[in-house]
Amino acid sequence: MNTFSGHISDIQVNESLSMVSVRINEQVELKTIVVETPETASYLKIENAVEVLFKETEVIISTEDTLSISIQNKIKATIKEVKKGVLLSKLLLNSEIGEMIAILATEVLDELMLAENQEVTAMIKVNEIMISR
Amino acid sequence: MIEAHIHKTLSTANGKMLLDIQLNIKKGQFVTLYGPSGAGKTSTLRILAGLLSADKGQIVVDDKVWLDSKKKINFSPQQRKIGYVFQDYALFPNMTVRRNLEFALEKGQDRSIIQELITIVELEELQDRKPETLSGGQQQRVALARALVRKPEVLLLDEPLSALDIKMRAKLQDYILKVHRQYGLTTILVSHDVGEIIKMSDEIYCLEAGKISKQGNPSAIFTNDRLSGKFQFTGEVIAIEQEEVVYIVTVLIGNNVVKIIAQESEITDLGIGDKVIVASKAFNPILLKIEK
Numbered sequence: 001m002n003t004f005s006g007h008i009s010d011i012q013v014n015e016s017l018s019m020v021s022v023r024i025n026e027q028v029e030l031k032t033i034v035v036e037t038p039e040t041a042s043y044l045k046i047e048n049a050v051e052v053l054f055k056e057t058e059v060i061i062s063t064e065d066t067l068s069i070s071i072q073n074k075i076k077a078t079i080k081e082v083k084k085g086v087l088l089s090k091l092l093l094n095s096e097i098g099e100m101i102a103i104l105a106t107e108v109l110d111e112l113m114l115a116e117n118q119e120v121t122a123m124i125k126v127n128e129i130m131i132s133r
Numbered sequence: 134m135i136e137a138h139i140h141k142t143l144s145t146a147n148g149k150m151l152l153d154i155q156l157n158i159k160k161g162q163f164v165t166l167y168g169p170s171g172a173g174k175t176s177t178l179r180i181l182a183g184l185l186s187a188d189k190g191q192i193v194v195d196d197k198v199w200l201d202s203k204k205k206i207n208f209s210p211q212q213r214k215i216g217y218v219f220q221d222y223a224l225f226p227n228m229t230v231r232r233n234l235e236f237a238l239e240k241g242q243d244r245s246i247i248q249e250l251i252t253i254v255e256l257e258e259l260q261d262r263k264p265e266t267l268s269g270g271q272q273q274r275v276a277l278a279r280a281l282v283r284k285p286e287v288l289l290l291d292e293p294l295s296a297l298d299i300k301m302r303a304k305l306q307d308y309i310l311k312v313h314r315q316y317g318l319t320t321i322l323v324s325h326d327v328g329e330i331i332k333m334s335d336e337i338y339c340l341e342a343g344k345i346s347k348q349g350n351p352s353a354i355f356t357n358d359r360l361s362g363k364f365q366f367t368g369e370v371i372a373i374e375q376e377e378v379v380y381i382v383t384v385l386i387g388n389n390v391v392k393i394i395a396q397e398s399e400i401t402d403l404g405i406g407d408k409v410i411v412a413s414k415a416f417n418p419i420l421l422k423i424e425k
Contacts, residue, residue: 001399034361035415041361053360056396057379085377101396103379127416131361 001053002100006030008048013037018044020131022052024097031072032129043133051132058128059102061091062121063112071123075100079118084109095122134160135287135319139180139190143343145171152176152343158321158336160195163313165322165330165351168340174323177340178289181321182217183210194287216280216318218293222272224264230275231260237282250278253315254308270301274308281312288313288320294329299388302326306333327355327367328387356410363415366391370407373400384411 009029010021018037023029030052038044060071077095089109091102100122114120135158143150152173158164166174179185181192183199186207192200199208224233234247251260254274264272273293280288290309294302306329313320324330330337331351339347339354347354356365368386375381380395382403393411403409 001396032361033416035363036361043359055394057394083378088377088379090378103394127414130412130414133359 002056002059003051003053004030004097005049005051008044008046008050011038011044011046016040019126020044022050022131024052028075028097030097030124030129031126032131033126034131043131048133053130053132054124054128056090056101056103058124059100059104060123060125061102061104061108061112061114062123063114063118065121067121069123071125073124073126073129075122075124077120077122079114079116079120082109082114082116093120093122134158134196135181135192135194137181137190137192139177139187139192141176141180141185141187141190143173143176147171150343152180154338154340154343154345156338158319160319161317162336163310163320163322163334165324165334165337166340167324167330167337168346172340173343174340175291178217178291178321178323181213181287182215182289183208183213184217214283214286216283216285216288218273218276218280218288218290220292220295222264222269222276224272224275224279226264229261229263230256230267233264233275234279234282237279239283242283246282246284250281253312254278268301270297270305273297273305277305277308277312281316284316286319288318290320290322290324292323292325295325302329309333331355360410360412361414362412364413364418366411368409368411370403370405370409372405373403384409386411 004024006022006024008020009023012019016035016037017033019031019033021029021031036044043050075095075097077093077100079091080094081092083090085106087106088103089106093100093102102122135156137156139152139154141152143152154177166177168174176185180187189202190200198206199213200206228236234250251257254277256274256278259267259271294305297305310333334351337351337354338345355367366386368384370382371385372383373380380400382393382395382400384391384393
């Protein structure tokens with residue numbers, strides 16, 4: 001599980017869903033959609049300290065940073081280490097919000113020729129991020 | 134409303150244990166007592182029913198004092214408006230289903246309740262049969278109906294479904310909820326089945342070694358309401374295997390075995406037999422209708 005600490009900077013509510021922005025640091029804000037509202041979850045408060053969690057397998061890696069793509073969370077990172085398996089491989093990333101792990105298919109690793117010290121963009125869809133207080 | 138404060142020294146397999154329980158149960162609530170064997174759950178029910186005497190304490194139900202050790206008030210089980218269902222059905226084997234119910238009538242009580250209960254728990258077809266010809270689930274339905282003959286205010290259920298298979302259990306749960314609502318009962322259930330507890334109860338009291346260790350809303354107790362993931366289950370780790378760059382953790386959730394891909398950081402403190410919360414977002418699972 002990739003875990004980062006931050007503070008809630010914005011909450012947009014519609015019926016029982018909320019789009020929550022969590023400021024991780026000065027550069028990066030992560031967005032997540034949750035089936036909670038400030039009424040059902042006491043931790044949904046502006047400036048509240050929370051943790052954001054997402055699975056390593058949900059991190060998408062791109063070698064370009066100006067993609068027009070339907071993923072809102074984009075984080076700049078450098079590949080620190082590559083652990084290559086037969087079908088799956090693990091990337092240890094040094095990102096602008098801290099260390100992050102991405103699991104991806106080894107075929108893709110080869111296709112994109114991902115290697116240590118390469119600069120990439122790590123992306124996570126809003127519906128893949130969980131909040132924990 | 135049940136307000137009870139019970140003290141009782143119990144002799145257990147591990148020596149003496151002090152049962153010290155305080156309950157505040159609102160009228161019409163469905164409450165579960167949960168905890169390991171020997172924590173005092175059954176003793177609590179038996180003291181409420183008057184089948185076991187407390188060393189000291191008070192039990193007040195709807196402003197009526199059932200027990201007050203200081204004032205030497207102690208209602209007999211018959212004086213307490215209680216229905217009690219145990220794990221074994223304890224039906225009279227020589228009587229038909231209908232006779233078993235009729236036998237529970239009080240002197241001079243209106244007999245129409247018998248037909249009403251037979252209708253509610255759907256015993257019409259079975260009413261002339263003897264208990265031994267019925268399945269476990271059917272016998273437990275009769276036991277449930279019998280516990281309601283005297284129109285109790287409080288229904289005590291001591292693991293009534295633990296001997297039944299899953300399908301029968303789900304059906305009986307529905308009957309219990311139906312009578313609980315229809316008769317405005319205050320119900321106290323002893324159960325170990327987390328799914329059953331979340332389905333049925335408004336409030337849960339967790340008992341450990343004679344004391345209440347936790348109390349609250351069942352889904353908040355069994356799931357992690359500090360986490361926004363809506364797809365949450367509690368389960369038990371049954372296997373951890375490393376494969377390539379990930380770990381595959383096998384978890385038993387109820388009667389289902391699920392597998393979860395995990396990273397080293399998630400499994401460092403994890404061992405076989407550990408209880409875990411399995412969480413995902415409500416956005417990820419898909420639904421497939423099972424054809425009848």
